[in-house]
Amino acid sequence: MSQTFYITTPIYYANSLPHLGHLYTTIVADAMRRYKRQRGFDTYFLTGTDEHGINIQRAAEKAGRTPKEQTDYISGELKRMFRDFGLDTEHGGYDVFMRTTAPFHYEGSQHIWREIAKGKTPKGNDPIYKGFYEGWFCAPCAEYKSEDEYFTPDGSEVPFCLIHERPLDKVSEESYFFRLSDFNEFLIDKIENTPGLVRPEARKNEVLSFVRRGLQDLSISRLKSSVSWGVPVPGDEEHVMYVWLDALTNYITAIGYGNEERASIGFEKYWKNVVHLVGKDILRFHTVYWMSFLHAAGLPLPSTVYAHGMWLDVDGRKMGKTIGNVIEVDVLHEHFQVDAVRYFVLREMVFGQDGRFGYENLIERANADLASGLGNLASRTFSMLTKYREGKVPAGKIAEENYIHARRAGLDPDGQELVSVVTHARDQFCRRFDNFEFSQGLEALWAVIARVDKMISDAKPWELIKDERQSETLNAVLYRATETLRWLAVMLYPVMPDASKSIYSQIGLDGDVSRLDPADLRWSELAAETAIGETVGVFPRIDRSKVMSEIQQETEKRQEVTEEQKPLVPDASAAPNEEENFISIDDFLKVELRVGEIKVAERIPNADKLLRFEIDLGEEKPRQILAGLAEYYEPEKLIGRKVVVVANLKPRKMRGLESQGMICAASLEDGSGPIPAIATFVEDVEIGARLK
Numbered sequence: 001m002s003q004t005f006y007i008t009t010p011i012y013y014a015n016s017l018p019h020l021g022h023l024y025t026t027i028v029a030d031a032m033r034r035y036k037r038q039r040g041f042d043t044y045f046l047t048g049t050d051e052h053g054i055n056i057q058r059a060a061e062k063a064g065r066t067p068k069e070q071t072d073y074i075s076g077e078l079k080r081m082f083r084d085f086g087l088d089t090e091h092g093g094y095d096v097f098m099r100t101t102a103p104f105h106y107e108g109s110q111h112i113w114r115e116i117a118k119g120k121t122p123k124g125n126d127p128i129y130k131g132f133y134e135g136w137f138c139a140p141c142a143e144y145k146s147e148d149e150y151f152t153p154d155g156s157e158v159p160f161c162l163i164h165e166r167p168l169d170k171v172s173e174e175s176y177f178f179r180l181s182d183f184n185e186f187l188i189d190k191i192e193n194t195p196g197l198v199r200p201e202a203r204k205n206e207v208l209s210f211v212r213r214g215l216q217d218l219s220i221s222r223l224k225s226s227v228s229w230g231v232p233v234p235g236d237e238e239h240v241m242y243v244w245l246d247a248l249t250n251y252i253t254a255i256g257y258g259n260e261e262r263a264s265i266g267f268e269k270y271w272k273n274v275v276h277l278v279g280k281d282i283l284r285f286h287t288v289y290w291m292s293f294l295h296a297a298g299l300p301l302p303s304t305v306y307a308h309g310m311w312l313d314v315d316g317r318k319m320g321k322t323i324g325n326v327i328e329v330d331v332l333h334e335h336f337q338v339d340a341v342r343y344f345v346l347r348e349m350v351f352g353q354d355g356r357f358g359y360e361n362l363i364e365r366a367n368a369d370l371a372s373g374l375g376n377l378a379s380r381t382f383s384m385l386t387k388y389r390e391g392k393v394p395a396g397k398i399a400e401e402n403y404i405h406a407r408r409a410g411l412d413p414d415g416q417e418l419v420s421v422v423t424h425a426r427d428q429f430c431r432r433f434d435n436f437e438f439s440q441g442l443e444a445l446w447a448v449i450a451r452v453d454k455m456i457s458d459a460k461p462w463e464l465i466k467d468e469r470q471s472e473t474l475n476a477v478l479y480r481a482t483e484t485l486r487w488l489a490v491m492l493y494p495v496m497p498d499a500s501k502s503i504y505s506q507i508g509l510d511g512d513v514s515r516l517d518p519a520d521l522r523w524s525e526l527a528a529e530t531a532i533g534e535t536v537g538v539f540p541r542i543d544r545s546k547v548m549s550e551i552q553q554e555t556e557k558r559q560e561v562t563e564e565q566k567p568l569v570p571d572a573s574a575a576p577n578e579e580e581n582f583i584s585i586d587d588f589l590k591v592e593l594r595v596g597e598i599k600v601a602e603r604i605p606n607a608d609k610l611l612r613f614e615i616d617l618g619e620e621k622p623r624q625i626l627a628g629l630a631e632y633y634e635p636e637k638l639i640g641r642k643v644v645v646v647a648n649l650k651p652r653k654m655r656g657l658e659s660q661g662m663i664c665a666a667s668l669e670d671g672s673g674p675i676p677a678i679a680t681f682v683e684d685v686e687i688g689a690r691l692k
C-alpha cells in the first residue's frame with residue numbers, strides 16, 4: 001500500500017470575499033499535492049471555509065443576510081475562484097471543500113470536545129472546566145470587543161468602543177475553559193524534539209518563545225445569547241464552542257473523525273502524514289492551540305505545520321482596499337494565464353518569507369522565464385524538428401567517428417555532461433520540493449533551460465543543416481533539446497499543469513503526466529522516430545504596456561463604481577469621523593428594523609407607564625415587547641396596527657418581563673415633555689419586511 005500524504009490549507013473565513021492570499025496558499029498546497037501524487041503517494045487535499053463565530057455573524061448582519069446566506073455566498077465565491085484557477089476537484093485540485101456548517105462537522109466537533117473532557121492534561125488535571133470569561137462589552141454593539149476593537153482615550157480608566165466611541169462595560173460571562181496552562185512543557189518538548197513539526201526554523205523559534213513566556217487557560221465557549229452562530233457545546237445548549245476549536249477540528253472531521261458520514265475517507269490512514277500549510281498570521285492557533293487540543297483528545301499531532309510569509313505590494317506595504325494596492329484575483333484571471341500566475345507565486349516568494357507582488361513583476365517574470373525561457377525553448381525545438389526532421393524525433397547518438405564534427409560545433413559528443421546536469425537538476429528539484437523550497441527548485445530547472453538554450457545557440461542548427469557531415473550532430477542537438485523538454489514537462493507538472501501537459505503532448509507523447517514520477521525519469525527513454533504533435537505556443541509574450549494600461553483603466557472604472565456606491569454619509573470605519581453626527585450606511589444596517597403587527601397590547605399590573613405587546617414579525621412566534629406608552633395610548637386601539645420594530649436589540653428585562661425589541665416612535669413636544677407618536681405605514685406592508 002502506498003504511503004499517504006494529506007495536505008490542508010486554512011479554511012478561509014466566510015466573512016469577506018476571497019483574495020490573493022487565499023489563492024496563494026491554495027496554489028502552494030495544490031502544487032505540493034500534485035508533486036506528491038506524481039511521487040506515488042496516496043494523497044488527500046483539503047481546503048474550505050470557516051463559517052462560524054461573531055465575525056461571520058456580524059458580516060452577515062452588515063450585509064443584510066442571514067449567516068447561512070452569508071456563508072453560502074462567500075464559499076460560492078471561493079469555489080468560483082478555485083475553479084477559475086484550476087484548483088477544484090474537476091481539474092485535479094482539492095478533494096474536499098470543507099464547510100464547518102456541515103452536520104457531520106458538528107458531530108465530529110462535539111466528539112472531540114467530549115474526548116478532551118474525558119481525558120487529563122499532561123499534569124493530570126481535567127482539561128475543561130467552567131469559569132467566567134471577563135471581557136469588555138459594548139452594549140450598542142451587543143458584543144464583547146477584542147483588543148483591536150477598542151481604544152483607551154487619555155485620562156480614561158476604561159476603554160471605548162471604536163465604533164460607538166463610548167465607554168465599554170466590564171462584564172463577565174460564564175464560559176468553559178481549556179487548561180492550556182498545563183501544556184507548556186508538553187509543547188516545548190514536542191516542538192523542540194520533533195523534526196519538522198513546526199517549520200520553517202524561524203517560526204518554530206517564535207512559537208517556542210511564545211510558549212516559554214507561559215500560557216494562559218483558554219476560553220473555549222461563549223454563551224449562546226452573545227454568540228449564537230456556532231457549534232453547540234455537547235451537554236450544555238446554552239454555550240457554543242469557541243470558533244477556533246471548531247475550525248481547527250475541520251481537518252479531522254473531514255476525513256471521518258467522530259462522524260460516520262466521512263468515515264470511509266480514512267482518518268486512520270490520512271492522519272499519519274499531514275501537513276498544515278498556513279500563513280504566519282495563524283501559526284499560533286495551529287501549533288499552541290491545535291496541538292494541545294489534539295493531545296488532550298488522545299490524538300497524534302500533525303507531521304508538519306508550515307507557516308509561509310505574506311504577500312505585500314511592490315513597495316513592501318500590506319495590501320488593503322484603502323491604500324488601493326490590492327491585487328485583484330479577477331484581474332489576474334482575466335489578463336494572465338493560470339500557469340503564469342502559479343509559476344510566479346511559487347518562484348517569486350521564497351517560501352517562508354514575505355514576498356512582493358505587482359502586476360508589472362508578474363509580466364516581467366512571465367516574459368523572461370516563460371515566454372523567452374521555457375516557451376521559447378519548446379517552440380524553437382519543435383519548429384526545428386518540423387523544419388529539419390519532418391516532425392520526427394531523431395536518434396540522439398553520435399557515432400564515434402563523428403565526434404570530431406560534433407566537437408567542432410561545440411557539442412559534447414557523448415552528451416554525458418548534459419545528462420549529468422539534467423539529472424542533478426532533477427534530484428535537486430525533488431529535494432527542494434520535498435523541503436517546500438519551491439523557488440529554489442524552480443531555479444534549478446531554469447538553469448537547465450539556460451544550458452540547453454546555450455547548447456543550441458553554440459551548435460547553430462541552422463548552420464549544421466547545411467553540412468552533410470554534421471547530420472548526427474544536428475540530430476543530437478535536437479534529441480537532447482526534446483529529451484530535456486520531456487523531463488521538464490514531467491517535473492513542471494505540479495507547478496504548471498496545463499503547460500506541462502501541452503508540452504508533453506507536443507513532443508508526441510500520450511502518457512498521463514500527472515502520474516509520472518520525476519524520480520523515474522531516465523535519459524534517452526524518449527524513442528527516436530516519435531512523431532511530434534501539433535505545435536502550439538505555450539506562453540505568448542505579454543504586451544506589457546497594453547496589459548498595464550488595460551488593468552489601469554479597469555481599476556479606475558472599478559473605483560468609479562465603488563465611489564458611486566459609496567453611502568451619502570462618510571464611512572466611519574474608513575476615515576476618522578470629523579462630523580460626529582454622521583454614521584456610515586454599514587452602521588445603519590446594523591440596526592434591523594422590521595415591520596411588525598401588534599397582536600396583543602395590554603397594561604402591566606402595578607406599572608403606570610409600560611404596556612406589554614405581542615408583535616408578529618413573521619417569525620415562529622410573536623415577540624414580547626415592553627414600551628413606555630401606557631400614558632398615551634389605549635392598548636386595545638393598538639391591536640392590528642403595523643409598527644416599526646428594532647428587531648435585533650439585545651433583550652432586556654423590565655418588571656421581570658423580557659422585552660425582545662423596541663417599537664419606534666417619534667417624539668413630539670407639547671411643552672410638558674415628549675409625547676410619543678408610534679411610527680406606522682400608510683401602504684399595506686408585509687409583516688416582517690425589513691426597513692432600509
Ligand code: ME8
Nearest residue numbers: 010011012013021022025050247248278279310311
Ligand atoms: O485565518 N499573503 O482565515 P482567513 C499570503 N479562518 N497569504 C495570505 C495573505 C497574504 N497577504 N492573506 C491571507 C483564517 N493569506 C481562519 C483560518 S484554519 C482552521 C482557520 C492566507 O480568511 C494565509 O494562508 O483570514 C492565511 O493564513 C489565511 O489566508 C488566512 O485566511
